[in-house]
Amino acid sequence: MSDLRYPLGPMPTPQSLTPVERMEALGQLFALPADLFEVVQGLREDQLATPYREGGWTVRQVVHHVAESHLNAFTRLKLALTEENPTVRPYEEDRWATLPDHDLVPEVSLNLLDALHSRLGMLFASLNAERGDWARPWTHPAQGRTYTVDTLLAMYAWHGRHHVAHIQGLRDRQGW
Numbered sequence: 820m821s822d823l824r825y826p827l828g829p830m831p832t833p834q835s836l837t838p839v840e841r842m843e844a845l846g847q848l849f850a851l852p853a854d855l856f857e858v859v860q861g862l863r864e865d866q867l868a869t870p871y872r873e874g875g876w877t878v879r880q881v882v883h884h885v886a887e888s889h890l891n892a893f894t895r896l897k898l899a900l901t902e903e904n905p906t907v908r909p910y911e912e913d914r915w916a917t918l919p920d921h922d923l924v925p926e927v928s929l930n931l932l933d934a935l936h937s938r939l940g941m942l943f944a945s946l947n948a949e950r951g952d953w954a955r956p957w958t959h960p961a962q963g964r965t966y967t968v969d970t971l972l973a974m975y976a977w978h979g980r981h982h983v984a985h986i987q988g989l990r991d992r993q994g995w
């Protein structure tokens with residue numbers, strides 16, 4: 820039986836990407852707001868309040884989580900581009916998901932993601948390989964590992980698709 824938590828497998832953490840892989844990941848990042856919009860289209864209130872798996876977040880929480888996770892991605896990218904190997908700030912994502920703003924309608928975070936991904940995508944697209952932008956390091960203290968800007972792109976391109984797959988999987992299983 821497949822793991823409902825990881826429909827696309829574990830998060831990739833490559834230290835570097837080829838130019839073709841970067842283009843593919845960037846395309847996925849640009850497509851995410853529309854993909855997420857589409858996968859929640861037509862869901863009723865009670866469906867939005869349904870956990871995507873037993874014990875998991877509701878559809879609504881998943882959408883709000885993607886927005887706040889990608890706000891962190893934006894901050895991490897800006898830090899990596901402007902400081903020398905910055906240590907990024909982890910956060911308690913499960914606790915964030917219990918705060919009252921997760922009761923808002925999904926449209927609020929879909930609009931946020933639309934604007935955010937315009938900036939995130941533009942910034943990634945502007946990076947210069949000869950200047951070494953993609954290799955700029957940053958450190959995640961919880962994992963005790965140093966990654967690169969390439970890793971960041973791969974992680975968050977995957978992350979958006981990972982959560983879209985959660986919601987699509989629920990819809991498929993429920994026949995919604």
Ligand code: NI
Pocket residue numbers: 884888978982
């Ligand atoms: Ni996530």
